Amino acid sequence: MADTLSLAVIPGDGIGTEVTAEALKVLGAVLDGGPAKVETTEYDLGARRWHATGETLPDSVLAEIRRHDAILLGAVGDPGVPSGVLERGLLLRLRFELDQYVNLRPSVLYPGVATPLADPGTVDFVVVREGTEGPYVGNGGALRVGTPAEIATEVSVNTAYGVERVVRDAFRRAAARPRRKLTLVHKHNVLVHAGHLWRRTVEAVGAEFPSVTVDYLHVDAATIFLVTDPARFDVIVTDNLFGDILTDLAAAITGGIGLAASGNVNPDRTTPSMFEPVHGSAPDIAGQQKADPTAAVLSVAMLLEHLGLDDAAARVQGAVATDLGRRASGEISGPRRTAEVGDALAALAS
């Protein structure tokens, strides 16, 4: 990485803009005086732009974004945009065009953080969700729409090329973690073609990682274990749709999507990776400084780690852990404004 890190910022809509401001505040603080500088370019994309111009992601904007080292995204969408327009036209288009095939979602239950589970145990796992294939490819269609003879299809596309590279990434991550355990989640007893491709790939790549213990769960059973024994998980590798479902559930048991960060990573670094909180734009609380920016700040930590700035990443993570600890101990109580949380985290990370 160059000394100057060029960052494309897409604050988006609703609380997206609020949490992104705090994330950038923390990023500035943690890099201040350090080896790397950050240079940000903001891109106005999302519901606001769509309402104004009808554009989701113009090719020229995509080309500009592509030239950056990384992307930080807040959240996009508002209730006035038809379902699917921004998801398919902006968010998924970025993930697909930039070949961000590793959708990385850590789930850590920080000490003292509230969880709906009575007895969660030690929760510290990461979901490696495939990001460029599966039921998300948009290869569906519909016939005779609006008539009693309508038929709508959605095609899940899975390739050896696409599955192998994400499975390999997951094994690498598993081998680098203390517990060295990888769980494949799929539904190969029903989705036999896709499922067996995933299963065979995990077997084949697993042979190269003898230190990693491998197991398998059907997606339905995986949701059971996420609430009865989440401590059993270390690295989960799964397809795009199952990963979407499992990571929201994983966020729920580790303090909610207000704390869940994610990276849409291209591990080959041929294109910029994109970091974003798992939560959405939350129009109901937008503009009120009520949103918790912690997920966006943790996404900055993932961004720093991805760029090799491990010290800065660790400081951001440490700041979050400290702040959450203060909330748990009651040292910090009552609601704080979004900017107050950002200030506190920036100070702690400096």
Added chain:
Amino acid sequence: MADTLSLAVIPGDGIGTEVTAEALKVLGAVLDGGPAKVETTEYDLGARRWHATGETLPDSVLAEIRRHDAILLGAVGDPGVPSGVLERGLLLRLRFELDQYVNLRPSVLYPGVATPLADPGTVDFVVVREGTEGPYVGNGGALRVGTPAEIATEVSVNTAYGVERVVRDAFRRAAARPRRKLTLVHKHNVLVHAGHLWRRTVEAVGAEFPSVTVDYLHVDAATIFLVTDPARFDVIVTDNLFGDILTDLAAAITGGIGLAASGNVNPDRTTPSMFEPVHGSAPDIAGQQKADPTAAVLSVAMLLEHLGLDDAAARVQGAVATDLGRRASGEISGPRRTAEVGDALAALAS
């Protein structure tokens, strides 16, 4: 229904045979001396038969089963059968051939039953899972299997015909429940074609049920609410795959799959409906009289209700509630043999 109820029984494998024996014991007890008699025919289907003959569900056996009033199934499968063989060839084949388009899965948290949630509230909802379409249709395929150029697809097929009838059934059930609330779960921001068909159908059918309140959740968000606020749900209607996932999670928060019953229902009564516990054949504890037959017994209650034997159904449900209450109070403690639980429930239901 005739005075004699003809029941096709498929005990299956592993604990399937053990829990089915208890379910039949309770069924016999509750119908003893009453208006309806039961006549059972047992069908040897499952892993045992497949190992012995290579058959999953011969056409002639299907034709025989079709002539019954209802089907009771234990669980099928063992680790020696390749994944998908019995699922697609037996279980799903029965659901599809018998057009059991309403896969009905109630989730009730009985007082005192252990749940992984710290503060579940009052949980009493039912998932109406579509049973004959979606990603379960088996319309997938694979090319160049085992090579680096492999591609595997799975096609989700959704028709106005199929969606409309299950949505209508869900609305009927919602209208008959005290809270009259229906939640559609899908992912229409990504699976736009199928998702929009579901959404439009719920809108259209909903117009005929003005007393029912309707809302919508993406499947990922639904998993969050299932652990943070399960009390919000009344009737959930969803597709085959989302329903599979949500109902295992729902079972987990209401005491585990040892208590979860299900019905594969054809509400038009043109074919027999099939009732089965949600759990599998559990080879690890099979043959040891360790399995809890409660889910199979509750499946019998669903069967009785489906056949219009409401009094008998209520007595079985009451027996289960009493037994669970005794476990919660400590009046019954320690492990009981499968047959002991069955005896207790049969006595309570008589």
